[in-house]
Each structure stands twice: as C-alpha cells, then as structure tokens.
Amino acid sequence: MADVQIVGLRKAFGPTVAVDDFTLSVADGEFVALLGPSGCGKTTVMRMISGITDADQGQVILSGQRIDALMPERRNIGLVFQSYALFPHMSVARNVAFGLRMRRWPAADIAAKVAQTLALVDLSGHADRLPRELSGGQQQRVALARAIAIEPPLLLLDEPLSNLDAKLREQLRDDLKALQRRLGITTIHVTHDQSEAMALADRVVVMNAGAIVEIGTPRDLYQTPRTRFSAEFLGHTNVIPARVQSGRMITDWGQFVGVAPTGAGTVQLSVRPEDLGLTAADQGAGEVTEVTFLGPEVEHRVTIGGLTLRSRSSGKDAVVHAKGTRVVLAFPSDLHLLAEWGGA
Amino acid sequence: MTTSRATLWILLVPGVGYLVLFFGLPLVLALLTSLGMGTIGTNDGFTLRHYAELFSDSVYRDGIRYSLYISVVPTLVSLAVALPLAVALQSTFPGKKLFLTLYKVPLVVPGIVAAFIVMILFDRGGEMSRLLKPLGLSLPKLVRDDWSLGVIIALAWKSIPFMTLIIGGALASIPVARSLGASRLTVFWQIELPLSLPGITAAVLLVFVGSTGAFAVPSLLGPIYPKPLSVWMYEAAYQKNDWGLATAMGIVMSAIACAVLLAYYRVTHGLRRATGGEVR
Numbered sequence: 001m002a003d004v005q006i007v008g009l010r011k012a013f014g015p016t017v018a019v020d021d022f023t024l025s026v027a028d029g030e031f032v033a034l035l036g037p038s039g040c041g042k043t044t045v046m047r048m049i050s051g052i053t054d055a056d057q058g059q060v061i062l063s064g065q066r067i068d069a070l071m072p073e074r075r076n077i078g079l080v081f082q083s084y085a086l087f088p089h090m091s092v093a094r095n096v097a098f099g100l101r102m103r104r105w106p107a108a109d110i111a112a113k114v115a116q117t118l119a120l121v122d123l124s125g126h127a128d129r130l131p132r133e134l135s136g137g138q139q140q141r142v143a144l145a146r147a148i149a150i151e152p153p154l155l156l157l158d159e160p161l162s163n164l165d166a167k168l169r170e171q172l173r174d175d176l177k178a179l180q181r182r183l184g185i186t187t188i189h190v191t192h193d194q195s196e197a198m199a200l201a202d203r204v205v206v207m208n209a210g211a212i213v214e215i216g217t218p219r220d221l222y223q224t225p226r227t228r229f230s231a232e233f234l235g236h237t238n239v240i241p242a243r244v245q246s247g248r249m250i251t252d253w254g255q256f257v258g259v260a261p262t263g264a265g266t267v268q269l270s271v272r273p274e275d276l277g278l279t280a281a282d283q284g285a286g287e288v289t290e291v292t293f294l295g296p297e298v299e300h301r302v303t304i305g306g307l308t309l310r311s312r313s314s315g316k317d318a319v320v321h322a323k324g325t326r327v328v329l330a331f332p333s334d335l336h337l338l339a340e341w342g343g344a
Numbered sequence: 345m346t347t348s349r350a351t352l353w354i355l356l357v358p359g360v361g362y363l364v365l366f367f368g369l370p371l372v373l374a375l376l377t378s379l380g381m382g383t384i385g386t387n388d389g390f391t392l393r394h395y396a397e398l399f400s401d402s403v404y405r406d407g408i409r410y411s412l413y414i415s416v417v418p419t420l421v422s423l424a425v426a427l428p429l430a431v432a433l434q435s436t437f438p439g440k441k442l443f444l445t446l447y448k449v450p451l452v453v454p455g456i457v458a459a460f461i462v463m464i465l466f467d468r469g470g471e472m473s474r475l476l477k478p479l480g481l482s483l484p485k486l487v488r489d490d491w492s493l494g495v496i497i498a499l500a501w502k503s504i505p506f507m508t509l510i511i512g513g514a515l516a517s518i519p520v521a522r523s524l525g526a527s528r529l530t531v532f533w534q535i536e537l538p539l540s541l542p543g544i545t546a547a548v549l550l551v552f553v554g555s556t557g558a559f560a561v562p563s564l565l566g567p568i569y570p571k572p573l574s575v576w577m578y579e580a581a582y583q584k585n586d587w588g589l590a591t592a593m594g595i596v597m598s599a600i601a602c603a604v605l606l607a608y609y610r611v612t613h614g615l616r617r618a619t620g621g622e623v624r
Contacts, residue, residue, distance in 0.1 A: 052519045072522035079523040087518060089538050102525035143520075150524060 002063050002153030002186045003028045004049075009058035011044050018044045019210045022058065029184040031177075033197035035233070036207035042190045045207075046156050049188065051075050062154055073102070078147030078185075082159035084139045086131040092118070092142050093127040099150035117149045120179065137168045144176070148183065155180070157189040161196060173199055194234045198222065206230040222272075227340040231270040238276060238309045239338065240269045249335070253285040253305035257331045268338040269331075273299065273310040277330030278319075284326035291323055302327060371598070378592035394592035406570035408596065414492055414562055414572055415555035418499035422551055425500070426507035427544070431532060433512055448505045455502060456560035462498040463487055463565060487565050494565035499558060503551040510550075514543020545612045552608075553601050573597050 009022040019041040026032050034042040047053035049060050051072035060068040067075045086095050093114050100110045118124050121141040131139055140160055147155060160176070161169045177200050180187050191197050197204045198218035206213040206221065206229065214221065214230045225231040228239055242249040244260040244267060251257060260267065278288075278300055286304035297314045300321055309329070313319065321327060376382050380391035398404045433444070450458065465471050466486040473483050487494040516539040521531045537544075559574045566572065573593050581590035 050523050052522070071527075072519075073525045073527055075523065076525075077523055079520050081520060085518050085520045087521070087535060087539075098521070098526070099524035102530065146520075146524065 004154060004186060004188070005059070005061040006045075006049065007059045007061070009045060009048055009060070010056045011041075011048060011053065012056055017210055019048070022210075022212060024205060024212070024215070026186055026188060029186055031180055031187045031189065031200060031202045033189045033191055033201035033204045034207055035191055035194060035197040035204050036213075037233070038192055040207040041210040042192075042207050043158055044210075046158050046188065046190050049154075050077050050079050050156055076150070076152050076154075078150060078152035078155040080140070080143045080147045080155070080157045080160045082162050084131070084136075084143045084163075086139055086142055086146070088131055091128050091130060092123065092134070095131065095142055096145045096149050098146060103150065113149055117145045120148070121145045121175075136164050137172055140164065140172065141175075144179070148179075148185065153186060155185050155187045157187065159191055160189075162191070162193070169196075176200065198234065204234075206233060208233075224336050225270060225338065228268065228270070228338050231338060236273050236310055238269075238271045238273065238307075240271060240307065240309070242267050242269055251305060252307075255285065255329065255331075258333075258335045261337070270336050270338050271309075271331060273312040274314065275332040276309060276311040277313075278302065278311050278321060278327045279330060280321055280325050281328045282326055284328040286327045286329060288321045288323055288325045288327060291320060293320075300327075302329070304329065374591040374594050377587055378589075378595050380588055382587060382591065394586075394588040395596075397589060398592050398596060403570075404573070404576060404593070407573045407576045407593075408600070410492075410562075410566075410570040411556060411572040411574065411597065412600065414495050414499065414558065414566070415552050418496050418503065418555050419548055419552045421496060421500040422503040422507050423544070423548060425504050426511055426547070429504070429508045430512040430515055430540075431536065433508070434515060434517055447508065450502050451505050451509075453502070454560075455498070455558065456564070458498045458502050459561045459564040462494050462501070466494060466497070488567050490567055492562070492566050495558075495562050498561045498565055499555050502561075503554065507547040507551055510547040511540055511543050514540040514546075516540065541612055545608065549605055549608060552604060556597060556601050 004024075004026040006022060006024045006026075009019055010017070011019045022041075022045055024032070034045060036042050044053060048055040048058075048068075051067075051070060055068055058068065059066055062075070062077075087098065090098070096114045096117055097110050100113055105113070114127070115124070118127055121144055123138060123141055123145065126134060126138065126142075131142065134142065140163070144160070157176075161172055164172060173196060180200075189197070189200060198221075201218060203215060204218055204221050205215050206227075208229055214226050216225075218234075221230055222234050225234065225237075231237045231239065240251060242251050242257060244250075244262070244265055247260050249257050249260045249267060249269070257269065274297075278286075286302040286309075288300050289303050289308070290301040292299045292301075294312075297312045298318045298320055300311045302309050302311060311329075373382065378394050380388055380393065429447075433440070453461070463470070466483060468483075468485065468487070470487075476482060484493070486497065515536050518531075518535055521535050522528075526534065557574050558572070559578065562572045563575050566575075573596070577590045577593040577597075580586045580593065
C-alpha cells in the first residue's frame with residue numbers, strides 16, 4: 001500500500017506565494033496528473049513532495065508516514081525530470097545502479113536488477129553506453145529506469161516528455177502508461193500538456209496561480225468542468241452566456257437552447273467546438289468568418305451575438321461552409337453549465 | 345582548393361601571428377640568450393655555462409626548491425578552502441548576496457598590496473599581536489619566517505576567490521541524486537567532484553603557475569634565505585647584468601611550470617578515467 005496524503009502544502013519565495021493550501025490524496029497505484037500553465041506551482045509541489053524544496057507549511061504522508069521533515073535521500077521517492085538529469089560521467093548501467101548502490105544492495109542483486117529494469121524500458125543493449133551517446137528518448141528511458149529501479153512506493157514525473165518531439169512523445173507516453181499499470185506504482189505526473197494529462201492520468205488536478213482549481217477524471221473534467229479555467233485549459237471550448245426566462249435558456253441572439261435546471265438569472269454554457277453544429281441558413285444569426293482545415297477536422301469560426309465561436313466537424317464527410325455563409329447553430333441536447341465562470 | 349588554403353592561412357595570421365610575435369619570439373630569444381647566443385647581454389657563442397651555474401650553485405638550487413614550495417603549498421591551501429567554499433555557495437543562506445560580493449575582493453587587490461596587508465596584520469608588533477596581547481596570546485612568527493607562512497597566507501588569500509569562482513562554475517548539481525538515496529557527502533564525492541574535475545584542474549593550474557612567478561609577495565614576506573627564482577632572476581638581470589643567467593632561470597621556471605601542468609593533466613586524466621568520467 002502506497003497512498004499519498006498531501007495536506008495544506010504551502011511555499012512562498014519571498015513575497016511570492018508559489019503554492020498555497022495544496023491538499024490532495026492519491027490512492028495506491030493511482031496515476032494523478034498535475035496540470036496547469038507554467039508558473040502555476042505544479043513543479044514546486046513536486047519538489048516539496050520529493051524534498052528538494054522545503055515546504056513552509058503542510059504535511060506529506062506516504063503510506064501513513066509523514067515524510068515532509070525527512071531529507072530527500074530518506075523519502076524513497078522515484079524522480080524523473082524534464083532535463084533527464086542523468087549522471088553524465090556514469091554509464092547507463094551505473095546510472096540505473098546508483099540508487100541501489102546507495103541502498104547497499106549486494107553487487108549480484110544490483111546487476112540482476114539493473115538488467116531487469118533496463119529490459120523493462122527496452123534498453124538492454126545500451127548498458128555500457130554513456131548518456132551523451134543516447135538519443136533524447138533513450139536518455140529519458142534511462143532516467144525512468146533509474147527512478148523505478150529502487151522500487152519506490154511513489155514515482156514523481158516532472159514534465160518527463162516535454163523535451164521530446166511529438167511522435168516520440170506519444171510513443172513514450174504509451175510506454176510510460178503501460179509500465180505504470182504493470183508495476184502498479186503510485187504516480188504523480190506534472191505537465192502543462194492537457195492531452196498528455198488526459199491520456200495518462202486516472203485523475204487530473206488542474207492548477208492555477210498556486211492553487212488547485214479542480215480535480216476530476218479526464219472525462220469529467222473535459223465534459224463537465226466546474227470552472228471556466230479548466231474548461232478552457234483542457235482543450236478548446238465556447239463559453240456562451242444565456243438568460244433564463246421562465247425555465248428556458250435563451251442566448252443573447254435570442255436562440256432557445258434548452259430547459260434551465262435552475263431558477264432565473266444568467267448562466268454560462270460551455271460547449272466544445274465538436275459539439276456545436278452549423279447549418280447554413282439565409283436568415284441565420286451567425287456568419288462564418290474563418291475556415292481552417294486541420295487534417296482530421298475542419299474548424300469554422302462563427303461570429304454571433306458579439307461572440308466568436310468555434311465549431312469543428314470531423315471526417316471526410318464534414319460539411320465545409322464558405323467564408324461569409326450565414327449559419328444557425330445547433331446545440332447538443334445535453335448542455336453543460338459552468339458553476340464558476342469568473343476569472344480567466 | 346588553393347584559394348581556400350590561402351584564405352585559411354590569411355585567417356590564421358592574426359591569431360597565430362600574435363602568439364608567435366608576443367609569446368614564441370620572446371621565448372626563443374630568451375632560450376638563445378640563456379645558451380649564450382642572445383641579442384641582449386654578452387654573446388660569446390653556444391654555451392651551457394648558465395645552466396651549469398644554475399644547477400651547481402646551491403643558492404640557486406635552493407631557489408628552485410623554494411619557488412616550487414611557494415607555488416605548491418599556497419595552491420593546496422587555496423584548494424582546501426576553495427573547494428568546500430564553492431560547494432557551500434551552491435546552497436542559499438542569509439546574507440549570501442553580500443558574501444558573494446565581499447569574498448571576491450582579493451581578486452582586485454594587487455599582490456604587493458596583499459603582501460603589505462599581511463605584513464601590517466601579522467608582523468611582530470602588527471595589528472593582530474596588539475589585539476591578542478591583552479589576552480595573553482602571541483602569534484608565531486609569520487613574516488620572514490622559515491616556513492614562509494606569511495607568503496603562503498598572502499598567495500592563498502589572493503587565489504582563493506579565483507579558485508572558488510572557477511570551481512563554483514564547474515560544479516554541477518543534480519538534485520535527483522539525493523532522491524536516489526545519496527547523502528550530501530556522497531553526492532559531493534560521486535557526482536559533484538568528478539563532474540567539476542575539469543574546472544578544478546584549470547583552477548589549480550592557473551593558481552600554481554601564478555604563484556611560481558610570484559615576485560612581490562615573497563620578496564616582502566619571505567625569509568632572507570632562500571629566495572625564490574623570480575627574485576634571483578631580478579638580481580641577476582638588473583644588479584649583475586647577467587642576462588644569460590637570468591634567462592636560464594626564466595627557461596627553467598617555465599619548464600617547471602610545464603612539467604607540473606603535464607603531470608597534473610596525467611593524474612586528473614587518470615582520475616577521470618577511474619571515476620568513469622568523460623574527458624573534456
């Protein structure tokens with residue numbers, strides 16, 4: 001059992017509060033992604049969990065034991081950095097063996113474990129190479145092997161894929177996920193890439209300005225985000241205000257879009273571009289202002305009621321409307337309302 | 345093909361020409377003079393007389409030994425202080441900014457001023473002994489003493505910030521090592537030290553060579569006897585007008601410096617090999 005409880009973590013650098021009141025619990029074997037823009041404090045959280053940075057306040061409890069006061073070398077946490085941080089003067093095998101040597105494993109056991117771990121990351125033939133003789137993807141796999149060789153109860157990954165090119169990133173992402181599932185190792189992954197977070201994580205923690213904005217499964221966060229910030233950070237969305245009039249939601253341009261779940265006032269709808277349909281109509285309230293062909297999808301930008309909205313349709317049969325076409329919008333039957341729509 | 349070769353030569357002229365003109369030529373002239381075929385001083389044909397005199401006269405032999413002593417010991421003392429200091433400066437502590445400014449002060453203080461500082465502070469009847477007197481303590485002899493402690497203090501004081509700067513720049517911290525279970529000390533021995541070896545090598549060599557030719561500090565703070573080769577060289581050239589002997593001393597000093605550099609390179613090269621380090 002290696003569950004993690006993080007309670008009220010706080011860190012300030014001078015007058016700047018980098019992280020405030022960060023509370024999160026991660027279940028045994030769970031893969032959690034900390035997602036946020038750069039400077040949101042996600043890396044600071046990771047550094048505090050690992051002990052590289054001291055927390056000003058708060059607790060980190062790993063498998064029921066407080067570790068926040070321990071030196072980094074006593075926390076038994078596997079770390080992987082964006083920059084790989086391999087020891088440049090040691091061979092791949094010695095890099096992977098480093099943590100085991102520190103734990104004073106017998107030489108024979110170290111050799112066996114190194115071989116086993118290198119096989120796990122598909123680098124068996126590279127044991128005697130120096131890091132600089134490897135490609136970026138291989139170096140990152142060495143860093144991963146070094147981190148998991150010590151069999152840590154918790155694995156922390158700080159933007160591990162960000163230095164790699166797109167194709168390799170996707171492949172390594174799949175490998176990483178498979179490896180994590182196979183080893184069942186509790187993992188916290190820091191990233192600013194929403195697709196990476198969604199593809200990898202069981203749960204995503206959306207952060208902004210040093211605080212948690214929202215926590216949820218990738219599907220929940222994407223389809224039913226509570227806040228405007230997470231709706232916009234996880235992919236694209238159209239935030240459309242609507243008035244509630246006698247139980248009906250009406251947009252600014254007077255279109256009835258659905259039955260209101262709540263009383264009166266104004267609501268904010270979050271409609272993903274792929275859920276927003278377009279139909280050409282001479283008297284339509286909207287006008288296509290831009291058409292972009294993205295490969296798998298076609299994106300139309302539509303101005304309507306003072307807003308610019310995106311609509312995407314996919315596949316070969318997607319209807320393409322010319323610029324200047326008058327259109328009406330088709331909303332999905334299951335509309336999502338944002339609970340918090342201030343801020344970004 | 346020929347044009348590109350010509351271009352190459354033309355491009356090489358400023359750099360190589362500079363080296364030849366201001367380094368190679370004086371060295372060759374000094375070598376010739378020391379062999380009795382110089383353009384300055386007497387010219388009476390090829391002779392090894394100056395070298396013979398240098399190595400047979402015990403005064404000069406002691407001079408060579410003393411020159412080595414006052415370059416090796418201050419270098420070791422500087423290294424012993426600068427290395428831990430460079431490591432300590434990696435971490436943050438209150439007042440670090442001020443310290444980072446202050447510790448570099450000796451860099452801009454000329455050697456002769458450093459010598460006078462040491463003299464004023466540590467000579468018999470200097471500031472330190474006055475301060476210590478009421479406490480019933482007294483300093484050992486530090487100026488013109490047999491062990492040249494004053495010389496060592498002044499030279500080390502001058503080179504510590506220089507060494508700290510170079511080593512600090514070469515120190516690579518890899519925070520992940522701690523999380524893998526390495527203590528602060530282990531990280532230093534197994535990661536930081538091997539990785540910073542090129543920087544340490546450079547710093548040691550530069551400080552060593554600098555101290556070999558030190559003139560002002562040993563002449564002010566050193567014992568009456570022995571004197572370093574640099575001081576004998578001055579006396580030979582300007583008081584005895586014996587340029588042959590002076591240049592022979594210069595060549596020997598350069599040769600010693602080169603020999604030490606080569607030996608040091610060999611040793612650190614082997615060390616890097618042993619730690620599996622890459623050779624830069």
